[in-house]
Amino acid sequence: MRIWIAATISACILSLVLIGSVHAETHVVKVRDLVFDDDELHIQTGDTVRWEWEGGTHTVTSGTGPSAPDVGDLFDVDSDFGDQVFEYVFDDAGTFPYFCRFHFASGMTGTIEVTEGTPVDAYTWGKIKKIFDTTAPRQLDR
Secondary structure (H helix, E strand, O other): OHHHHHHHHHHHHHHHHHHOOOOOOOEEEEEEEEEEOOOEEEOOOEEEEEEHHHHHOOOEEEOOOOOOOOOOOOOOEEEEOOOOOOOEEEOEEEEEEEEOOOHHOOOOOEEEEEEOOOOHHHHHHHHHHHHHHHHOOOOOOO
């Protein structure tokens, strides 16, 4: 019974510690027609956004629009680059607007909202793993 209680407590502690971005994720945005599917993403630092072209001639350009002073500073990719896929890792927290240069006037825009994750360092992860290794219920020989 004590082992079961210890394992349950350990699992709860692990769940609380792991809330946040222990592992970076990849989020996919489809580029088609005059829209970016999933045009308002909420991700964590270290996550990747992957734009996949499904048709048409489009760009994925950072900034609020073609006349913004920082237009294209982070990325400016068009559909003529070959693979029809573009990935970008967001390492900083903040709000990152983007748009299609050809279809901006038609409202082809999107926003990536990036918040700080809660990474778990190797030392802490080692301690948590040790708790699990020592408190996990053992198979009893019968």
